[in-house]
Amino acid sequence: MLIKRKNNPIAELYIVEILTGLFITIKNFFFGKTVTVQYPEERRPYSDRYRGQHYIKATNGVENCTACMLCPTVCPAECIHIVAGERPDKEKYPVKFEIDVLRCCFCGMCEEACPKDAIKLSTIYEMSTTVRPVYDKAFLLEQRGNK
Amino acid sequence: MSTQFEIIFSGIKILLVFLIWFHSAPIMAWVERRGSALMQNRLGPNRIGPFGLFQSVADGIKFIFKEDSVPGHVKKFYYVLAPLISMIPAFMAFAVIPWAAPMVIDGHTITFHVADLNVGILYIFAVGSLGVYGIIMSGWSSNNKYALLGSLRSSSQMISYELSLGLSVIPIIMMFGSVHLGDIAMAQTAPLFHIGSIAIPKWGVFLQPLGFLIFTTAAFAETNRLPFDLPEGESEIVAGYHLEYGSMKFAIFQMAEYGNMTTASALIATLYFGGWHFPFLHSILSFLQGHIPMMAALSGEAMEWIRVACQAAFFFVKICFFMWFFVWVRWTIPRFRYDQLMDLGWKVMLPLSLVNIFVTGWAIYAGWL
Numbered sequence: 402m403l404i405k406r407k408n409n410p411i412a413e414l415y416i417v418e419i420l421t422g423l424f425i426t427i428k429n430f431f432f433g434k435t436v437t438v439q440y441p442e443e444r445r446p447y448s449d450r451y452r453g454q455h456y457i458k459a460t461n462g463v464e465n466c467t468a469c470m471l472c473p474t475v476c477p478a479e480c481i482h483i484v485a486g487e488r489p490d491k492e493k494y495p496v497k498f499e500i501d502v503l504r505c506c507f508c509g510m511c512e513e514a515c516p517k518d519a520i521k522l523s524t525i526y527e528m529s530t531t532v533r534p535v536y537d538k539a540f541l542l543e544q545r546g547n548k
Numbered sequence: 549m550s551t552q553f554e555i556i557f558s559g560i561k562i563l564l565v566f567l568i569w570f571h572s573a574p575i576m577a578w579v580e581r582r583g584s585a586l587m588q589n590r591l592g593p594n595r596i597g598p599f600g601l602f603q604s605v606a607d608g609i610k611f612i613f614k615e616d617s618v619p620g621h622v623k624k625f626y627y628v629l630a631p632l633i634s635m636i637p638a639f640m641a642f643a644v645i646p647w648a649a650p651m652v653i654d655g656h657t658i659t660f661h662v663a664d665l666n667v668g669i670l671y672i673f674a675v676g677s678l679g680v681y682g683i684i685m686s687g688w689s690s691n692n693k694y695a696l697l698g699s700l701r702s703s704s705q706m707i708s709y710e711l712s713l714g715l716s717v718i719p720i721i722m723m724f725g726s727v728h729l730g731d732i733a734m735a736q737t738a739p740l741f742h743i744g745s746i747a748i749p750k751w752g753v754f755l756q757p758l759g760f761l762i763f764t765t766a767a768f769a770e771t772n773r774l775p776f777d778l779p780e781g782e783s784e785i786v787a788g789y790h791l792e793y794g795s796m797k798f799a800i801f802q803m804a805e806y807g808n809m810t811t812a813s814a815l816i817a818t819l820y821f822g823g824w825h826f827p828f829l830h831s832i833l834s835f836l837q838g839h840i841p842m843m844a845a846l847s848g849e850a851m852e853w854i855r856v857a858c859q860a861a862f863f864f865v866k867i868c869f870f871m872w873f874f875v876w877v878r879w880t881i882p883r884f885r886y887d888q889l890m891d892l893g894w895k896v897m898l899p900l901s902l903v904n905i906f907v908t909g910w911a912i913y914a915g916w917l
Contacts, residue, residue, distance in 0.1 A: 416761075419877075419880070419881060422880040422881060423876060423877070423880050425880075426587045426876060426879055426880045427587075427876065429586070429587050429588070429589060430583065430586045430587045433586065433587070433589045434589060435585075435586070435589050435590060435591050436589050436590070437590050437591040439591070
């Protein structure tokens with residue numbers, strides 16, 4: 402259905418309308434509040450629950466992980482690879498713990514599945530590299546969050 | 549005043565105009581990016597140099613160091629020629645624009661435009677209409693349907709608006725009785741009427757407000773700026789005529805656009821805003837000479853040079869204002885649809901400019917102007 406527009410002869414001359422528009426743009430030019438975040442210097446606050454770069458929580462310098470294989474099982478992207486081993490005190494531990502971070506979808510299910518409070522997603526979101534990264538155990542053991 | 553001096557002086561004038569014109573592109577690119585950003589509540593490029601001023605330098609270096617590739621399917625000769633042809637006419641048109649009143653030293657007149665052509669404005673139209681060849685050539689030689697469509701749109705747009713552009717200037721020529729831009733600028737210094745002791749100058753815009761509106765609108769269309777930038781409407785025809793261009797050749801198209809803007813701004817300032825005319829400059833200078841001892845000691849010739857510098861500076865300010873106006877309008881008004889563009893050109897602006905000519909002619913006949 403066509404909607405009949407009201408004719409406004411003064412508005413159809415455009416001159417007044419254009420001047421109004423020019424006034425609005427110049428008002429924004431001088432008094433408009435910029436909304437830009439100057440990224441490397443200023444940072445937007447992120448939630449503490451943000452799911453970023455992974456780490457394995459350690460207690461007294463020993464990783465919490467017992468290589469129970471729950472996280473590779475639950476992982477939908479199949480990016481966690483664990484090789485289990487045995488400590489002298491008969492405790493199970495991960496000999497190798499690798500996360501292929503290119504496959505990771507940061508869903509956080511590993512964190513939810515972990516019974517030992519070991520694998521965590523920190524709030525770090527600057528993860529770009531020039532190589533294809535696979536996080537190994539030494540890298541994951543850096544304590545980079547407080548979850 | 550030997551011939552040698554005249555040659556050197558002409559050289560200086562050419563260099564000065566060339567430098568100003570040449571630098572308008574990088575500075576305007578920065579102004580446009582920062583200006584548009586601030587109008588849209590952003591910040592724009594602010595990293596390189598103070599306020600991001602060297603952004604354009606960085607961009608220029610990037611353009612120069614990029615691979616200057618020529619696509620395999622283009623007509624190479626015309627493809628390379630096109631950016632130059634679109635840039636040079638805009639620059640040539642600037643030659644006849646005066647930027648200060650002529651000055652007399654030892655009985656010799658020194659003029660302040662590069663070429664003292666008595667055909668003035670006709671020359672500008674002749675040269676300015678050459679600019680469309682660059683666009684057609686680039687579109688055609690690119691051998692690409694979108695580029696061709698863009699250039700066809702552009703050529704029809706420029707031809708349509710050139711009519712009203714030319715016709716809107718005729719009343720000015722009728723009133724001031726000359727096509728020489730120096731004479732037109734000089735005629736605009738005469739007082740129109742007095743309010744108390746303040747003389748309102750006879751600027752074109754006061755006598756020809758309609759002509760000014762039509763001329764400015766047509767100038768926007770001629771320079772392919774928004775709201776008339778249909779030749780490069782990216783939603784319909786990708787990027788228009790410069791679709792197949794990269795690296796420095798693309799940058800030359802950008803420079804041509806800003807150069808056209810500079811020339812158009814200078815033309816608007818000259819025809820409708822008194823050119824180099826600085827209102828009350830004489831009273832200001834004599835007031836300063838009366839009150840500052842350092843200036844009272846200056847000779848007449850030195851005062852003349854100061855007068856020329858002031859006028860050139862004020863002309864520059866006028867040009868800057870219209871350059872800014874181009875940017876300002878660009879971020880205010882959305883693009884026209886193609887049929888609306890043609891309607892405006894043929895059904896509104898052409899009749900209006902014709903009516904303007906007749907009304908002005910009648911007013912001159914009746915002795916009002």
